[in-house]
Amino acid sequence: MKKKKEFSISTLLIYISLIAASVASIVPIIVVxxxxxxxxxxxxxxxxxxxPKNLLNFSNYVTxxxxxxxxxxFMNTTIILVFSVVATVLTGTMTAYVLSRFHxxxxxxxxxxxxxxxxxxxxxxxxxxFQIIVGMGLFDTIWATVILFAGTDIISIYIFVQFLDxxxxxxxxxxxVDGASYFTIFFKILLPLLKPAIVTVLILKGVAFYNEFYxxxxxxxxxxxxxxxxxxxxxxxxxxxxxxxICAGIIITMLPALIVFLGLQKHIYNGLTAGSVxx
Amino acid sequence: xxxxxxxxxxxxxxxVVIFTFLCIPVILLIIFTYLPFAxxxxxxxYKWNGxxxxxxxxxxxxxxxxxxxxxxxxVFKTSLYYLAGSVIxxxxxxxxxxxxxxKLKAKNFFKGAIFFPYLINGVAIGFxxxxxxxxxxxxxxxxxxxxxxxxxxxxxxxxPKIINISLAAVSVWRYMGQNMIMFxxxxxxxxSDLYEAAAIDGANKWKQFLYIIFPSxxxxxxxxxxxxxxxxxxxxxIPKIMTNSANGSGTFVTKTLDTAxxxxxxxxxxxxxxxxxxxxxxxxxxQKKYFEGSRDKGGIV
Numbered sequence: 001m002k003k004k005k006e007f008s009i010s011t012l013l014i015y016i017s018l019i020a021a022s023v024a025s026i027v028p029i030i031v032v033x034x035x036x037x038x039x040x041x042x043x044x045x046x047x048x049x050x051x052p053k054n055l056l057n058f059s060n061y062v063t064x065x066x067x068x069x070x071x072x073x074f075m076n077t078t079i080i081l082v083f084s085v086v087a088t089v090l091t092g093t094m095t096a097y098v099l100s101r102f103h104x105x106x107x108x109x110x111x112x113x114x115x116x117x118x119x120x121x122x123x124x125x126x127x128x129x130f131q132i133i134v135g136m137g138l139f140d141t142i143w144a145t146v147i148l149f150a151g152t153d154i155i156s157i158y159i160f161v162q163f164l165d166x167x168x169x170x171x172x173x174x175x176x177v178d179g180a181s182y183f184t185i186f187f188k189i190l191l192p193l194l195k196p197a198i199v200t201v202l203i204l205k206g207v208a209f210y211n212e213f214y215x216x217x218x219x220x221x222x223x224x225x226x227x228x229x230x231x232x233x234x235x236x237x238x239x240x241x242x243x244x245x246i247c248a249g250i251i252i253t254m255l256p257a258l259i260v261f262l263g264l265q266k267h268i269y270n271g272l273t274a275g276s277v278x279x
Numbered sequence: 280x281x282x283x284x285x286x287x288x289x290x291x292x293x294x295v296v297i298f299t300f301l302c303i304p305v306i307l308l309i310i311f312t313y314l315p316f317a318x319x320x321x322x323x324x325y326k327w328n329g330x331x332x333x334x335x336x337x338x339x340x341x342x343x344x345x346x347x348x349x350x351x352x353x354v355f356k357t358s359l360y361y362l363a364g365s366v367i368x369x370x371x372x373x374x375x376x377x378x379x380x381x382k383l384k385a386k387n388f389f390k391g392a393i394f395f396p397y398l399i400n401g402v403a404i405g406f407x408x409x410x411x412x413x414x415x416x417x418x419x420x421x422x423x424x425x426x427x428x429x430x431x432x433x434x435x436x437x438x439p440k441i442i443n444i445s446l447a448a449v450s451v452w453r454y455m456g457q458n459m460i461m462f463x464x465x466x467x468x469x470x471s472d473l474y475e476a477a478a479i480d481g482a483n484k485w486k487q488f489l490y491i492i493f494p495s496x497x498x499x500x501x502x503x504x505x506x507x508x509x510x511x512x513x514x515x516x517i518p519k520i521m522t523n524s525a526n527g528s529g530t531f532v533t534k535t536l537d538t539a540x541x542x543x544x545x546x547x548x549x550x551x552x553x554x555x556x557x558x559x560x561x562x563x564x565x566q567k568k569y570f571e572g573s574r575d576k577g578g579i580v
Contacts, residue, residue: 010484014378021375022392024452028407031417035410048410048420091307094300104297110305117312119563121513123532124552127539128318129311131329151307176289182296211400213516218540229402233520243410250403250410257398265391268398272457273464 029254036060036247043244060248064235068245069223070252073231080142080216080227081209084149088205089198092152096160097186101172118154126218133219144219145227149209156201159274163197164190200271203264210256228253322549329545341550351551357443357518357530358511364447365507369500371451372458377488379459380466390463394456401453405520408449412436439527446517446528453517454510458503465496498570505566509559531555 031048037060038052046052065071098104099111122129129148138144167190175185191198213229220227226234232249239245261268323342326335345351379390396404411417412435423429435445473491482490515532518524524533535555539548 011383014381014383018375018378018383018389018393021371022389025392025396025456028411028417028452032407032410048415048417049424091304095304098297098300102293102297104294110301113305113308113313117308119560120312120316120556121509121559122312123513123515124535124555124559125312125315125319126536127329127545127548127552128315128322130539131318131545132310132315147307148311151311152304182292186296186300207398211398213401213520229400232400232402232406235406246406247410250406253400253403257400258395261391261395261398265387269394269460269464272460 032247032250035244036251038244040242040244058248060244061252063245064249064252068235068239068249069226069231070228070249072224073226073228076142076225077210077227080145080149081206083146084209085202085205087146087150088152088156089201091150092156092201093160093191093194093198094186095152096157096164097190099157100161100164101169114152114154114157123214126214130218138219140220140222140225142220142225145212145216148215148219149205149212156205159197159201160194163194167193199267200274203260203267203271207257207260207268319549319552322546323553325546326544327546328543329539330543334546337546341547342554344547345550345554351531351534354529354531354534355512357528358514360443360447361450361514361530362508362511364451365454365511366504368451368455369458369503369507372455373462373500375455376459376462376466377492379463380492381484390459394460396453396455397457399453401516402520404449404453405517408445408452409436409521412445436522437526442522442526442528446521449517449521450514461499461503462496465499466492469495501569502566505562505569508562512555512558512562 034051035043035048037055037057038046039057042052095110095114099107133139133144133148138147171189172185175189180188211229213233216225216227216230217233220230223234232253235246235249324336324338326337326340375393379386383389399407414434415429418435419429419432422432433441436442469492474487477487477491513532514530515536518528518530519533519536522528524530524537531551532555535548535551538544538551
């Protein structure tokens with residue numbers, strides 16, 4: 001009897017706290033969505049929680065997309081994302097393959113180099129990275145961002161190594177007996193088997209790259225290289241008095257994240273826990 | 280082919296694959312991590328604007344300036360707000376991670392709603408909360424509806440006394456869900472037989488948390504605490520996007536970046552970057568020391 005009573009009261013409190021937290025998460029976003037459907041006049045003369053007269057007024061979205069260069073932003077983001085993600089998965093899996101399958105002189109040094117690098121936040125070194133990018137002639141090209149995203153890091157390596165360690169080396173051995181080269185083993189046998197780990201890294205990196213603001217802001221100031229974050233950031237000046245357009249821009253920026261989230265929820269949660277283990 | 284010969288070609292082929300596979304990742308690592316570090320050490324000893332061919336060697340003067348002028352270290356105070364925010368954030372995250380481990384209705388909805396902010400673009404988050412905190416924005420409207428007099432409401436992003444609390448709250452909103460998912464992953468790896476045994480023995484939920492869950496995830500909590508310290512020291516995106524470091528919201532990182540790219544004192548900014556790195560390294564060493572001791576007890580780090 002006692003147990004039943006405790007269950008109902010604590011459960012009620014738990015539900016209240018969960019609802020409160022969800023409201024706190026969602027309300028700031030809903031309000032922005034409401035604002036994005038208003039006309040400039042409505043926005044200035046109605047409260048933020050009041051609904052617009054025309055619930056299907058998407059004209060601010062058109063303004064944000066076209067005048068606000070968000071369409072261009074999406075195109076640049078997509079191009080950068082494709083190149084960077086392919087590059088980072090390749091550098092990550094190749095490094096992990098070598099570290100997990102071979103013993104060689106300098107193996108320890110390579111691991112330590114990656115480990116120490118993970119302790120250094122790159123934001124503290126932008127003044128000298130900037131000089132290097134300028135020196136390479138990449139400043140204000142999309143390749144500045146791609147090359148900065150292309151490398152791998154200790155967390156991706158760890159996720160891949162952990163996965164590779166669970167794939168028996170007898171698989172490699174029998175392929176070698178059949179005359180396969182190490183390259184064939186890696187690309188034809190191991191890479192397909194690594195798919196779940198690749199999905200994890202792909203999601204972690206994809207989200208991080210899509211959301212990255214300072215790298216494109218600093219290295220690609222030209223407006224024709226705007227990515228989604230910098231295109232939105234540029235709304236700050238010209239649309240200062242037009243919050244309805246900024247609101248539309250915010251919602252446009254969020255949509256891909258929302259779609260990815262609804263589709264890949266479980267993978268995202270798993271990716272985060274996998275990544276957190278090593279850091 | 281004789282066996283030794285075959286072993287030899289195999290060794291050789293191994294060397295080829297090791298070299299080709301490691302060459303690009305390691306070159307990228309050196310060019311974009313170790314070379315900038317070495318350059319930064321060098322620049323920090325010069326007076327230089329980043330573009331002029333004249334670099335004037337000034338020894339340790341840049342460091343002297345950082346440690347003697349008050350304006351450089353006072354910005355670290357801003358980090359304390361974010362640090363306090365992180366402690367609250369970890370507490371809330373732990374609570375939700377624990378309760379979401381129970382059998383509840385609409386569990387996935389709650390989990391998703393609380394977590395989703397983590398996936399939102401930083402610029403979008405900045406703008407969402409500029410709209411939230413602006414005069415008669417979301418927050419003011421809610422407070423007025425609840426009966427607070429409008430004229431007494433503060434300028435959430437204008438008042439230097441409040442601004443960092445507002446911004447630290449944004450940080451909590453953004454990252455709490457991520458902490459929650461990490462904790463929840465750790466809790467799920469706790470053997471569920473333990474709860475059942477405890478429940479049979481009459482332990483209530485609070486006791487189960489205190490004696491079963493908490494000890495098993497202590498490691499990941501401490502880890503997140505230390506990451507929170509590092510995060511608080513290196514905050515920059517939220518103040519940069521929302522207030523452009525105005526009204527006392529600047530952090531050491533925003534100040535470093537402004538020194539490098541706005542007022543073009545690359546030498547001084549490099550010295551600031553190194554000071555920051557040194558602080559982060561100290562925190563890391565403490566972290567390693569701390570975790571080394573508990574590694575044998577089944578810690579994950």
